[in-house]
Structure formats: structure tokens, C-alpha cells
Amino acid sequence: MNTIQKILVRTVTQMHFSRTQKWILPALALMASFNLLQAQNGVITISSDSIVPDSTKGEPGFIANITQISTEQTGIYTLPPQSMHGNRVVNAEKQLNGEYIDKDSEEPYLNEADLEADVAWSYFPIIVEYVNQGQNAFEGGAEHGNFTSANGYPDEEIPGIPGWNDSINGIVGEYLALLQLDVGAYTLGVNSDDGFRATIGANYNDILTQEIGVFEGVRAAADSIFDIFVEKAGLYPFRVLWFENDGDASIEIFSMVDGEKVLINDPDVEGSIKAYTPKGATVDESITERDASTGRAAVVSIMPAPGKIRVESSSPIEVVIENGSATAVDQSSVKMSLNGKDVAADVSKSGDIVTISYTGGLAAEANTAILSFKESNGVERTAEWSFEVYEAGAAPAGIVWTGANGTDIFDEGNWD
Template sequence: MKTKLLVSLFSLPRRTLLERTPLKRDQGRGEPGHVRRLKSGAMAVCLAAVWSAAGGSLTTDFSTDPGGTLLGKAKVDNGILKLQDLQELIDGTSSLPMFGSYVFPTIDAGQKVASFTADFKVSIHGGTETPAQGFSFVLASDIASLTDPFREGGATGEGSGFSQGLIVSFDTVDNLPGFGANGNDPGDAPGIIVRIGGQRVAAKRFTGLRTGPPNDQTPVFVPVHIQLDADGTLDVVYNGTKVYDNFGIPYAPIAGNFGLGAGTAELTAAIRANHWFDDMTITTTTVGAGPVLLSALPLGTSVRPDAIVEVEVDNLGGATAQVQFDSQTVQPQTNTVGTVTTVTYDPPGSLAPGSTHNVTVTYGGNTLTWSFTVLNATIIPVSFAAASNTVDTATTGFKVRVHQLASAAASGNTFQRAEDQLAGKLGPNVADLTSPPANPDGSFDLDLINMEQTGSEAGLFNATEGHADSLIPGIPGTTVSDDNIAMEVRGYLELAKGVYTFGLVSDDNARLTIGPDPRDATAARLIDITIGTATSTVLVDGDGIYPFRVVWGEGTGGANLELWTVTAAGTRILLNDRVTAGHVKVYRQLKAGIQTPPYVSLAKPAWPSSSMGSNTARTCWATATRWTDGLRCRRSFSCSGTGMTTNGPTATSTRSRYGRAQ
């Protein structure tokens, strides 16, 4: 009667079974799953039995729709859940992109899921030689209300709109740097990526995701097994290969829905594949009496160096909480408001860039163990700061130069083209320097960098949240065109010792550098993208005012640029947005009469393109270096410069002058 009652309650078709089930034993082992975990894994210790209670299950072979929600291109057809059907593209009844997702009916009626096992069959076939983009399996509280499909990364947009639940992403193709990538960071795919709370907590390369050949609509199904135990350990088995084995993740029980999402690439001739599913079974246990984990931080593989450990537990009662950090017992701080206890531990100093740390929290007889990795932040030495009392702190904002060509340059749409264009090497400037009126030197003074060529909304800031886009100064130019633009943005950042995350949105290319003179070829290159959204986290060695520069270029089509920071809480704030708490101040210029020192304007071979990371010493890579000092240039034919060394001993430069005589 219980099964029939729930089937009636959810109005499910005959071939879909939805029932309450007790905690299952592992098949063929004769012991409860939590006991096997205790024996087999050191990553996490099982939680006390009070954690889990009877849960539910859903079984369907998709002979009919099991009563969920179809989004985008998804459909149930011929006994198969098809998140997209490329036959529609072949027949001309649909077009790219083809995004689809399916949200299953609620299994546990609002109860938090402590553990689950999901078994299903998937076919990734047809389409192009390179399949794209993959699919995601999601448990979340925020997918039932969606009207747009979530995709292979569990997100509705390019690098945004991630579900805050648990996402297991089976991503078939790597994404280019600078593109938001619905599911992966560059280098993750093909592979299986795990996200919690929108943060990437694990990624493992796996090349066996495609199951059937390209250009063939015949499905080839393989089995997939996903198991999450109540101790936060995860198994993922794909077509017999165990990719994740008893892998500890900071999972906090979720009340929500299970779902599947998938997508293709977006261009007319883009890479693509079918993502079809059959024979789905999901079995859960729910949270019982006793303490309940609400959240565990930090999450992921790109954690800030100033991160703190923070765990929230409901119904801890009179029990205590203990924390181990990197296997050492530490003294946490606890604070209880109502029934929720927050346990925090702040590691001393800043965590080393690229380091991995393990956390074990024991509370009320339960234990959770997980790890996180600090992103490989660039170290900004205090020597990069402007000399004391040289920056005009009475000014605010940015100095901006805009150059526009009447026609496209033969050198294409690249950073070097933008540099050459700004230097006047590619033709006269046809930007309109009268609207708004430019400074006598042809530059513009701006308070914020949040601009679009027509003033339309673009990027992450907009009028709705209080920051309408401004026009790009001087555009449209005197030829009434808004193409072939190059722009330089310069300013002086007031930074305290600590961690900062800088970000930008750009269409097209942008490069952000910081250094004593950010035009210098040896300046730290924080961001360098051809288009899209990017961030860079830095460790600032000391308080100071740091010169920075952005070179931006646009060819044709869209044109926009935003510059911002991200706080430790994840809030984006436009640079120099002085009315918003937590902003970074930017000053426009040096004081009158202050001369800038010579800088290296060219180095061949090029200075390392990536940021310096933790290596604060300068390594000279140049065999020919051009030093620029105002109108005077000097050429060096040996490694040179204050603070620079060769791979051997310190080198002294040999310079010969050219250009205007001193």
C-alpha cells in the first residue's frame, strides 16, 4: 500500500516506481555500506547511525515520462530520455545550440538526503568527431524552479548560473581560456568534475566518455554508477571504470531534486553529440535525529590564501566540536545562535599558493574529512609599489587612452595589434576626442571601467544592480564606426598587505599587468585573454599604491570592458566604486613633476607569459631588450636591469643609445 500510495501521490506512470526503502546493504558484501566505508577509506570516517533514516527510491525505464520537468530540447521518446536529439538538427527542425535538462520528481518530500545511489545507462554518440559538451548529474534545491535548462556543468549560463547543490559533471571537451565554460576549467576535460555550492572541488581526467561513433544516430548505452555515502565519500563508476573511489567531499545534506543536464557547443558548425539516458534507479537515505551538517568551507581547488575553515551544524546541542587541520589538532572558535553552531578556525598567516590542506571536523559523534587546494596566486612584491609620496591621491579613477582605426589592421585582432595601434604605428586615430572632451594629451578621465560601445548592458554589472554601462569614450569615432578599437587603462591601486582577486569581462582581448611600470615587459601579467571573463588572485607583500595597466583591443562586433575585484565573500565590486563597502581605491596619476623611470618595452624572446607565481625573483629571458625613457630608447644585448638575473650570476647590461641624444 505504501508504494501504491506514493505512486498515486506523484501520479507516476506504470513503469516508474517510487517507494520508501530502508538503508541498503552493498550488493554481494553482506554488510552495511557505512561499515564497508570504515574499512576501505582513510579519507572519511562514517557518521553515527543516527544520521541516516529510511529514504526513497525512483526507478524508470522511460517507457513513459516519469513525471518530471523537461527543459530546453529534452524529450522522452521511444523509451529514452533524450536531452537533445541531433536528428532534429539533421532534419532542419532544430538548430544549435541544443541545451536540455530533466528534473526528476521529488523522491523524499522535502527531507534532506543523507546518502544516495544512482544507477543509469547513458549514450554519448553521433554528432561530430569531437563530442560536446557532456552531461551533468545534479542533486540540488534550486533546479526545480528553473525555466532554462542547466547543462553539462550544472549551470544555465557560460560560467554562471551554477546550481548550488551537488554536481557531477561528465565533460567531454576542454574549453579555451577566457571562455566561461559551462562545466570545466581549462585542462579538466575530458573528465569528471565535482562541484558543491558552485565551486569545483575535484576534477579527474577521463577519456572514455564517448560511447558511440560520430555521425551515427544509433545509441550505444553504458552503465554509470554514482554513490554518495553519509560520511561524504563519493564513488563514480563509468562503464566499469572507477574514476572516483571513496573520495571525500564536503557534502552537506540537501533537500531537493535529482536532475540531468547536457549541452552542445553554440556555433553553426559547432562540435556536438547526443546525450541519451535509460534505466534510471535512484535510492536515498534521509537525515535522521541528531546533529545535521549545514555547510563546510572552504570548498574547491581554487581557494583564496586567506581562507578560513567554517562549519555550520544544526542541533549540535551540548556536544562539542573538534577540528584537525593538516592532521594537527587546533583550537576552533564556536558560536551558537538558536540551534545552529558555527565552528571556525583561521590558519595563521596566508596559506601557500598551490598548497593542499586536509580538514577533519568531529561533532556530536560524527566526523567529516575533506581537502581543499589553494589557488596558485601570483605574489606581488612590495618593490612593485610606487615610490612613497609620488601618487596624486587627490585624484580618483583611471586615465584612459582610446585609439580607433578607419579600417582593420592587417595584423589582426591581437594584443600586439592593440599595442602597435596605441603607439600610432598602424594609422591615424579616428576616435572622436571631442565627445566627451579629451584631456590635452588625448586621454580621458573615468571613475569606473564598466563600458560598452553603444551603452547597452554587457558583462556582469548593469543598471538593474545599480551600475549602468557607459559608452566607450571617443566611440563611435569620426567615421561613425564602433570597430577596430584599442584602449589603454592606467591607474594606481591602493592595496594593503593580503589577498586580492581581480577580474574583468572583455570583448575582445585584454591584458592586465601590475608592476613598478606596468608597461614593462617584466611586469606581472595577471590576466591575458582573447575574449570572455577571467580572474586572478594575488598575494600582496606589503601596503602600498601599485601601478597597473590594461590593454584592450576590439575588432568587429561587440565591444565591452569591466574591471572589478572579488571579495572573500564572493562579492564583485567595480574598481574604485567608492560608494560600495569593500572597494579598492584607484588613483588616476602621479603628482605633477614626478618622472617615471625607464622601463623595458620589448624583450625577445618574450618574457614568460604566465604570472610569476611564488617566484618573486626576476629571471631575465631577454637577448635583446629595448629600454624606454620618455623619448629616449636604449638597446641592450645582454640580460640586464636592477633585480634581474640570468640563469647564472647577476648580469650587468651593455647599452647603446639610439633615437634622441641625451
């Protein structure tokens, strides 16, 4: 963050708390200037819609859900070894959800990081004070990252790793917390081997959470640094998805405090960001469904998916929202627009699931849909996403590659 930004942050923060009315307009003007600088410098403004009440707060720390599907279980051996997730975010989420199926048994693979897993996909969540984990800690091997025995932070074991196949490949985990954030600018970081995705949002399973940091692919332990700005103090749900293919594996979650890297929720460092687990989550036992939640209504599915291409013109638009224990969708507040025009959307409810759908046909062009709704706590939420529709009867546009027989074949990665 440059000097101008730091001055604006300090000034706006001070004005934010001023009770003198004469400061309001200057504060708003400076905030607008800061928002412009954010757009130019990659700073992400965190939506205050994500704030959850203090009653959601549980014990200090993070909840860690670690999963593993190793090559020993799949029987798929390559050089180098290739995990099911292939170091891609979308596939890592698929593994974490237990959606990979063994073709022989036609049942989901088992989670090797849960020693009690025997007949179905499962989890064994535990609470960790902070996240500074490496697979070599199990045997006291080489440490990696910023926090090691050399500076008083020996790596901790990755829960459940190595799994019951005694393997170190095919790992996917998530780390869940509620961060206590004040108004102001923060620099956060993840040191990972291999990839990760960090998000903040109303609930951990909400696909509309804000992505604040990501690395997709293979790397040795290295930092990814990202800047955020918080306009309203509160408790923010924070999730880090982490995945590792083969070889060394490690993860650290930290922030910058007075120019130094500090683990989030380090109790021994003044200024460390405080992290809490969501109250009521099951830990220290094997479970088949993750239940760590903020209780907020969560958008769990959007079709067509954001960025989807080669969508058929007859496809419906469908958004699925799961009501929570704390808030639910105000169904009368639902509005949808398509390419700037309001459309009539059907809203239905079954149990805790609210489905919003539009079936009026899609134009053969780039389409932008906007959905808005209110939660029962009065918070209004908006989702905007785009997708491309191809003209019926025409060959869909896409990446073309040449197959082994010399014919051109369309890439079907986004084909419905």
C-alpha cells in the same frame, strides 16, 4: 580560493603585523606553505618591487586612452570585418603605439577616437571614475556585462567611440591606475568583449610587468577571474589593455568584495579597491605621446624577445631601459648571466636611455638569460627569459605547412 588558503592568508596577514618576535618563524613557515599552494592553485604573488610612493598619487579614478583604426580608414573590407589588431595582444599594443602604417601615404594611420586627430597619430586621454563602458551607451542600446541599468550601473560611453568615421570596429584602449592594496588575497576580474591583458608593474610601459589576467581572441561579454596575493601594502601601478574587433564592445574592471562583484574605485561600496591616476599626466587634450607615468625606470625592449625561436647564433643580447623622473638605473649594478654563467655586458647611456648588450655569441640550444640591476631608489630588479638558437647552416626548426604550389614552407612568425 579554498578554505586552507583563506586560513593561511588570514593567519599570515595577522602575523605580518605582529610585533611579537615569537611569531616570526611560524609566519615565515605559513608563508612558505601558502606560496606552495599559490603555485598549485594559480594565485599570483604580486612583487613588492612594483610599489610606488604616495607622492605619485593623483586624482581618484583611471586614465583611459582609447584608439581606433576602423575598416573605413584602412579600406580593408572582409566578412566578417577584420581589424588591424586581429584580437591579439601584441597587435593591440602595436596599434596603441601608433605603429600601423598606411601603405598609400606611408604615414601612420590616424586615431579615430581623437576628434582632433588630423595629421599624426595621437591620443585624447580622459579620467573615468571606474571602468564600466559599452559602445551601445552612445545611443542607449543594449547593455552587456555584470553592471547595467538593471542593478543601478548603466553602461558609460567608451571615450571617443564611435570615432569620426562613425564606426564601431578596430578599437584598442588602455586603462591606467594606481591601486591601493593591503596585505592579503584579492580576486580581480575583467568582463570584456573582446579581449584584454591586465598587468601590475613598476611603470606602465615596462615590458617586465606581471601579467595577472589575459584573454586573447573573440568573445561576447564574459568574465575572466584571477587571484592575486599582496605581501606588502602599497600603491601598485595597474594597467588593463583592452581590444575589440567588430560588433558589440564593452569592458568592466572589478574585484570580489564579500562574494559580490564590485567595480574597482566604486565610491558607493565599502571595501571597493581604491584607484588613483598617476600625478602629472596630461588629460582632456589631444597629445602625440602618452605621458602617464610612475617616474620609475622601465625596461622598454629585450632582444632576443622572450620565447623567441630560430634566433641566429651571432645575434646580440640587448636590453634597453628608459630612466624615469623618479628613478634611474645604477649602471655599476648591472649584471648579466647566460645559461648560468656570468658574462661581460656592455653598458652605455644616451640621454635617458640605458642600453645593456652582450655580443659574445650564443650556443645553438635553448638559452636562458638573466639580467639584474638596481634603481637609484635601491630596489633591485631581475629579468629572466629564454629563447632558442639554431645551428648555423641548418634549416631552422619550426611549424611547416604546405603552400598553394604543394611545397613545404616554414612558418616565419618568429623568424629574424
